[in-house]
Amino acid sequence: MPELPEVEAVVRTLRPLVQGRKIRCVHVLHPIATKPQDPAQVARQAQGRRIRIVDRQGKYVLLVLDRGLLTMHFRLDGQLLWFSNGQELRERANQGENGVHVDVALELDKGVLGFADRRHFGHLHLWKSVDDCPGLNALGIDALSRDFTPHCFAALLSASKRPLKDFLLDQSRVAGIGNIYSCESLWQARLDPRRRANTLKPREARRLHKAIVSVLARALECCLHPAPNFRDPEWWFEGLERFLRAYGREGRSCRRCGEPIRRMAQGGRSTYWCRRCQEWAHQRIRTDRVNTPATKKPELQKKPDFERSLARLEEVVRRLESPQLSLDDAMKLFEEGVALSRECQKQLEEAEGRVEILLKRADGKLAAEPFDPERETES
DNA sequence: CTTTAGCCCTGCAAGC
DNA sequence: TGCTTGCAGGGCTAAA
Numbered sequence: 001m002p003e004l005p006e007v008e009a010v011v012r013t014l015r016p017l018v019q020g021r022k023i024r025c026v027h028v029l030h031p032i033a034t035k036p037q038d039p040a041q042v043a044r045q046a047q048g049r050r051i052r053i054v055d056r057q058g059k060y061v062l063l064v065l066d067r068g069l070l071t072m073h074f075r076l077d078g079q080l081l082w083f084s085n086g087q088e089l090r091e092r093a094n095q096g097e098n099g100v101h102v103d104v105a106l107e108l109d110k111g112v113l114g115f116a117d118r119r120h121f122g123h124l125h126l127w128k129s130v131d132d133c134p135g136l137n138a139l140g141i142d143a144l145s146r147d148f149t150p151h152c153f154a155a156l157l158s159a160s161k162r163p164l165k166d167f168l169l170d171q172s173r174v175a176g177i178g179n180i181y182s183c184e185s186l187w188q189a190r191l192d193p194r195r196r197a198n199t200l201k202p203r204e205a206r207r208l209h210k211a212i213v214s215v216l217a218r219a220l221e222c223c224l225h226p227a228p229n230f231r232d233p234e235w236w237f238e239g240l241e242r243f244l245r246a247y248g249r250e251g252r253s254c255r256r257c258g259e260p261i262r263r264m265a266q267g268g269r270s271t272y273w274c275r276r277c278q279e280w281a282h283q284r285i286r287t288d289r290v291n292t293p294a295t296k297k298p299e300l301q302k303k304p305d306f307e308r309s310l311a312r313l314e315e316v317v318r319r320l321e322s323p324q325l326s327l328d329d330a331m332k333l334f335e336e337g338v339a340l341s342r343e344c345q346k347q348l349e350e351a352e353g354r355v356e357i358l359l360k361r362a363d364g365k366l367a368a369e370p371f372d373p374e375r376e377t378e379s
Numbered sequence: 380c381t382t383t384a385g386c387c388c389t390g391c392a393a394g395c
Numbered sequence: 396t397g398c399t400t401g402c403a404g405g406g407c408t409a410a411a
Contacts, residue, residue, distance in 0.1 A: 076404045119389040178405070
């Protein structure tokens with residue numbers, strides 16, 4: 001289920017591998033992958049072309065050729081594979097039990113890029129230009145682009161009566177958000193997935209925008225460490241389960257309030273959400289009360305991020321000790337390690353600062369307003 | 380114009 | 396045990 005962060009991580013890993021390379025030959029091993037385009041025609045037109053740019057729009061991967069354009073969409077579980085050469089491809093691709101499933105292979109002047117999707121939901125297409133690809137033309141504003149501002153997002157919201165969940169999944173409005181990250185963003189913003197988009201108040205729209213941007217950015221970081229590995233067909237994005245707060249957590253307790261996460265059908269898809277944090281009726285009652293005491297301390301919210309940083313730091317240190325590490329890779333790891341170390345230090349200091357404030361308050365005025373951890377996700 | 384239902388396809392889980 | 400059935404998933408297309 002690659003969504004925008006996964007596709008972005010794939011594109012960033014793919015770029016240095018294929019950008020500037022020439023397509024020697026195209027093997028369409030499963031013609032269904034180019035449907036409804038004629039596989040022979042796709043192969044003929046891509047052959048001999050050079051890959052100028054590797055890009056992403058929404059969940060589409062774009063290989064801009066010196067003439068024409070290749071698009072790939074992974075849908076549910078499409079993936080990319082890398083083979084050293086044509087011989088390795090022939091030995092490993094679709095060879096019975098221990099073979100690797102490959103739908104289309106682009107044999108380059110160095111290496112072979114494979115596109116694979118066992119379920120054949122994913123597609124690879126060839127177009128004369130961007131304008132000829134209906135899927136690309138229909139895309140709305142990319143959720144990772146600079147143009148995705150709180151202002152423009154609010155305008156889009158106010159133009160739709162659809163439930164928030166359906167709205168977020170609509171690629172023609174905001175491109176790149178799928179089922180996982182729509183659930184995560186709505187959980188983070190504490191908004192009811194059933195609420196109609198145009199009923200959000202300006203501050204709620206800003207909160208949702210901020211949640212989307214932050215959820216996608218954190219997911220992208222997660223997808224880049226470790227980076228996608230096209231050489232291993234079994235490889236998949238790791239650590240996402242630890243990252244998820246709502247999606248796929250039916251029955252398990254909400255990380256914010258402890259209420260069991262629920263699952264409901266919306267537009268034929270599963271929506272995971274917390275009834276206590278996200279239900280509109282509850283929120284109205286809560287905002288009516290003036291001084292609702294915060295139920296959870298901020299340390300609890302920070303903890304998973306801190307632990308993740310620390311775990312990653314340990315991993316970086318472990319890798320630095322590996323003997324077969326190139327100087328270049330070692331420098332990159334070292335830099336990442338220093339940044340992580342600073343981040344962890346900062347979080348520790350912040351936590352200490354909070355403890356101090358609490359102690360002073362205990363000594364001083366009793367009526368001091370409680371620290372609201374939820375304010376962190378607002379404004 | 381907007382919104383919705385059905386379809387594509389395979390792997391896996393549940394039910395018989 | 397082995398079979399059938401049903402469901403999940405993203406996005407396109409046709410219909411409402």
